[in-house]
Amino acid sequence: MPRARDLLAVLVVPERCLHCRAPAARAGALLCDGCRRALPWLGVGGCARCGLPGPCPPGRCPARGAAFRAAWAPLAYEGPARSLALAGKERAARRVASWFAAAMTARAPARVTGSVQAVVPVPADPVRGRRRGEDHARLLAVAVAAALDVPCLPVLARPRAAVAQHHQSRAGRRRVPRPVLVAPPPDRVLLVDDVHTTGATLRAAAAVLHDGGARRVTALTALRTLR
Numbered sequence: 001m002p003r004a005r006d007l008l009a010v011l012v013v014p015e016r017c018l019h020c021r022a023p024a025a026r027a028g029a030l031l032c033d034g035c036r037r038a039l040p041w042l043g044v045g046g047c048a049r050c051g052l053p054g055p056c057p058p059g060r061c062p063a064r065g066a067a068f069r070a071a072w073a074p075l076a077y078e079g080p081a082r083s084l085a086l087a088g089k090e091r092a093a094r095r096v097a098s099w100f101a102a103a104m105t106a107r108a109p110a111r112v113t114g115s116v117q118a119v120v121p122v123p124a125d126p127v128r129g130r131r132r133g134e135d136h137a138r139l140l141a142v143a144v145a146a147a148l149d150v151p152c153l154p155v156l157a158r159p160r161a162a163v164a165q166h167h168q169s170r171a172g173r174r175r176v177p178r179p180v181l182v183a184p185p186p187d188r189v190l191l192v193d194d195v196h197t198t199g200a201t202l203r204a205a206a207a208v209l210h211d212g213g214a215r216r217v218t219a220l221t222a223l224r225t226l227r
């Protein structure tokens with residue numbers, strides 16, 4: 001059920017494309033036709049391990065040694081997809097989350113979503129989550145779990161001392177603080193987050209799930225940075 005506030009926004013505010021601000025394709029659409037056609041879809045033929053398009057050179061996959069077995073995202077973090085993600089952090093959080101969740105589940109390869117028992121959101125930093133009002137990884141995880149017909153189990157939490165990732169250098173982001181388990185994870189877990197960047201956050205979360213007893217962890221994000 002959409003919230004009354006969201007319904008009102010659809011009825012009252014003329015719909016604008018969230019990328020170029022041209023009139024949207026139709027009422028309720030997030031993008032105009034041109035931007036929708038320009039979405040940077042990634043396909044399923046890339047590196048099975050890290051989700052980058054094209055095979056990684058031997059020994060150079062950024063996911064080597066990670067506790068997640070496979071990672072994938074339907075879209076590159078570029079162009080109209082990037083604008084959708086940014087809008088999803090502000091005004092259109094729920095609509096954008098359900099749009100991304102549909103793209104993630106409709107196109108995901110079986111190596112990522114096949115036979116998972118539960119979806120676990122990557123936990124938000126408690127301070128950042130509160131400031132933005134919405135926990136976007138949690139919104140995505142709930143919608144992805146519903147589409148896959150499995151439960152969403154928020155078994156990971158971020159310790160309060162966690163340093164906000166965007167305040168750190170690239171090298172600093174590789175040392176993200178490990179989340180903590182607040183309940184035992186099931187055997188086969190699908191980790192869900194919004195953007196897969198260096199993979200450090202997914203790595204830390206997957207390692208904690210693995211150490212806590214999960215036997216197979218895969219990662220599904222809405223977006224993948226290509227650089």
Ligand SMILES: [Zn+2]
Nearest residue numbers: 017020032035
């Ligand atoms: Zn547009």
Ligand SMILES: [Zn+2]
Nearest residue numbers: 047050056061
């Ligand atoms: Zn790779």
